Amino acid sequence: MPLFRIDTDGKVQQLKAAAFASERALQRTVEANLPALLGVRFIASEFSTGDRQRGRIDTLGIDQNGSPVIIEYKKNSKENVINQGLFYLDWLIDHKGDFVLAVQQTLGSGIEIDWSNPRLILIAENFSEYDKYAVNRIGANIELWIYRLYGDDLFYLEQIYAAATPIPRRQPEEGSTEITAEPPVEYRIEDHLRDKPAETVALFEQLRERILARDEEIVEKAVKNYVVYKHGTNFCEVWIQARGLKIWLDISPETLQDPFGLARDVRQVGHWGTGEVEITLKSPDQLDAVMALVEQSYQQTL
DSSP states (O other), rough: OOOOOETTSEEEOOOOOEESSSSHHHHHHHTTTTHHHHHHHEEEEEETTTTTOOOHHHHHETTTTOOEEEEEEESSSSSSSSHHHHHHHHHHOOOHHHHHHHHHHHHHSSSOOSSSEEEEEEEEEEOOOOHHHHHHOOOEEEEEEEEETTTTTTTEEEEEEEOOOOOOOOOOOOOOOOOOOOOOOOOOOOHHTOOOOHHHHHHHHHHHHHHTTOOOTEEEEEEEEEEEEEEEEEEEEEEEETTEEEEEOSSOTTOOTTTTTOEEEOOTTTOSOOOOOEEEEGGGEEEEEHHHHHHEEEEOOO
């Protein structure tokens, strides 16, 4: 993917692609910028999986919605990072206590963890079509991201594949005394709409349609208490209430242009969404004004 710099005279100059000195250098760059790049909080680097299932998880984190995140990197296209990542993902499901302890040691207590769908993020310069096919067939929550380094100061990161299906649980062999974790809970949009008034459901569907129409790469995900919309990172969360929608935007209150005074700063107020700005949507005639605010939050993810 060529990248060009526009000179003062309007002409373009192609930038030369560079390379990290090592896989560890790539890892350090990503770990130092996890919130901005992936919407993930850092938990640990080179996290040991113990003596029984020996290994070291490159990067361990927790995302904006409380989902555990494993990040693995590959610098050489011949490395089989998919199998390695699946090994760690399976370990994580069966060792929830170790992850909880690591979160408490790094971020403190009181962090809510959503075990419904832990994420495995694989980062490399390239993935083959065979890699994409394999990930699609596996059916776990695996994301493929490609990166490029240009010169010393330009870093490009793009998600090229994401699957959000429940992770199959491994069954113990007959006669085994092994204790396995409970299957993860799968939340659905329909769960949030159940028993809500028809006018509220219709209002949510209108908002949902307009958000998703903005970009085919926008991801919609139902979590325990609300519905998330993300483009790489979260930009909007919607809590479906009986008499309307509560919306949180992941944008600084100082940055938001709000001519109609619809938003409020909730940085010092307890709320479910990850955003710092809260809006209440109660009728369709507010949609245009609300979408203008949502658009500003979305633009920050580009």
